[in-house]
Amino acid sequence: MPQHIFVLGLEDRNQVELEALPDADQYVFHSLLSIVTMQEGHASFPDILRNAQDRLDGFDGTIDAIVGYWDFPVNMLVPILSRQYGLPSKSLEAVVKCEHKYWSRLEQQKVIDEYPAFGLIDIHDPEAALPAHMSYPVWVKPIQSFSSQGAHYAPTPDALRQALETERQQPHSSGDAFDEVLKFLDLPEEVSGISGHAYMVEEAASGQQCTLEGYSWDDEVEIIGVVDSICYEDSSSFLRYQYPSKLPDHALAQMAETTRKVIGAVGLQNSTFNIEYFWDDATQRLSLLEINSRHSQSHAQIFHWVDGMPNHLAMIDLALGRRPQMPRREGEYPIAAKWMFRRFTDGMVHRVPSPEEIQAVEQQFAAVTITIVAKEGLRLSDLERQDSYSFMLAELFMAGATERELHEVYDSCCEALQFTIEDV
Known part of the structure; x- marks a missing residue:
């Protein structure tokens, strides 16, 4: 059956x-x-x-x-x-401890030191200022969000005031739904009075951003792999996710140790997860950005190309009550990436590549898959799930023998994908 x-x-x-x-x-x-x-x-x-x-x-x-x-x-x-x-x-409480960004920080500080200074902030207070124990630059973010929605970089007090004003005018949309989830739990006193619409500030971390993927089998925490998150130059918007990571072994070892501590602290058992980190090579400092209580579907195809199986395998095994058995470096290619082809100004989309055009581009290369995100007839700012600083036009998954090859294939694909977008 x-x-x-x-x-x-x-x-x-x-x-x-x-x-x-x-x-x-x-x-x-x-x-x-x-x-x-x-x-x-x-x-x-x-x-x-x-x-x-x-x-x-x-x-x-x-x-x-x-x-x-x-x-x-x-x-x-x-x-x-x-x-x-x-x-x-997994338990709902453990999931919320990961996804409630403020509660997650409270749990992290009980067991690790690799986290930035943080605090709550009232976006409805025009005179709201940075908590006394913090210093600029900072990020303002909702206590619950995804894909960097509602997150704003603030290097100065004026930038902080502008970020808070932006969120007052266009508040993050999932606060009501998150409040409904919180009703399922008996919350501790330190978070019970915090609305799902609340915001927090965190000191900005520096260095190379990456994402560690793993899973927990009861109390045991296993690492699947680490993916480098590479941004556009002079931007916080992601250009590509590249696997495997190029970070030094001692940095990866510290990440693994920190991961085991925080996953144990939040009680996330029988679950896939991913944790976003920054590694600053100059200072040799690791900073934990956030814990996600699920694996990343964005990484599935690149894990498949490099390791031989998508990270979905661990999710299915756990859901069926089995201990996952993830392969490592058994795939067809030594390196793979997901690229995000973006535009940094708003515009009205008049034309996107047709399915036939996309297929023609994909067939030129051994391992390329393209998904168009922009929608014909829509303004880019009306698209869902965008970050605060750019608009994604397409996602390009690819694998190859070298990083240079990935760059060359990406450039060829972007040149071939024809969009017509009118500045607005």
């Missing part, structure tokens, strides 16, 4: 990766609500939860696993639904 696995936000690209897993012929993957419905719609969290329950209750067969690899609200729905249907999963 096949095992029925329900995937929150399942889409075509990741379905291909899931169907490449060992024993995939024994699984049937079902899409449980679309990612657009959950992240880009206006439904409340209780409504989204109820819709998922209705779909599961109406299924005429066994429900063997419920999984997801997206940010809020997917990462919250997985433990809630899994518990309701008697399936293995």
Whole structure:
């Protein structure tokens, strides 16, 4: 009998990766609500939860696993639904301890020193200032967000005031839904009075940013790999994620040790996860940016190319109650990357590459997959899931023999992808 696995936000690209897993012929993957419905719609969290329950209750067969690899609200729905249907999963409290950026910092400071100074800030107070124990430059961010939404870099007091004014005019949108999730928990006193609409400030870290991917099997924490996050020059917007990392071995070892401490502190068991770090080679300092209670679907294809399996494998094994067995460096290519082709000014999109044009570009290379993000007829600033400083036009996944080859293929692809965008 096949095992029925329900995937929150399942889409075509990741379905291909899931169907490449060992024993995939024994699984049937079902899409449980679309990612657009959950992240880009206006439904409340209780409504989204109820819709998922209705779909599961109406299924005429066994429900063997419920999984997801997206940010809020997917990462919250997985433990809630899994518990309701008697399936293995992580605890909701552990997930919220990771995703509630302020609560997560409180837990981190109990066990590690590798974190920046932080504090809450009231964006509705025109006279709000940086807490006395902090210094510039800083980042202002919602206590719950994803894809850098609502995050603003502030190197000076004037920049901080401008960032707070921007968020007052266009507040981050998931606060109400996050408040609904918090009602499921008996919160400790230090966070019980904090609204899902709250904001915090953190001192800016320096150095090379990277993401450590891993999983926990009960109390044991295992590292899958470290992906370098490389930004556009003079920008905080990501240009590419590249695997494997080029950071020194002693930095990777310190990351692994820090990871085991913080995952234990938040109690995240039987879960994939990723942790974003900065490594400053000049000062030899490691800084933990944030903990995500799910693995990154953005890395699935590049892990597949380099290690031989996507990181989805660990998620499926855990959801079926098995200890993951992840391969390492058994893939077809020694290096792979996901590139983000961006524009840094707003514009009206009049034309995007056609499916036939995209296929023609992909067929020129051995390992290239292209997804167009910009939408014809829409203004770039109306697109969902964008950071505060740029607009993504396309995502390009590729693998090769060397980093130089990746650069050459990326440049060729960008030149071939024809967009027509009018400045506004």
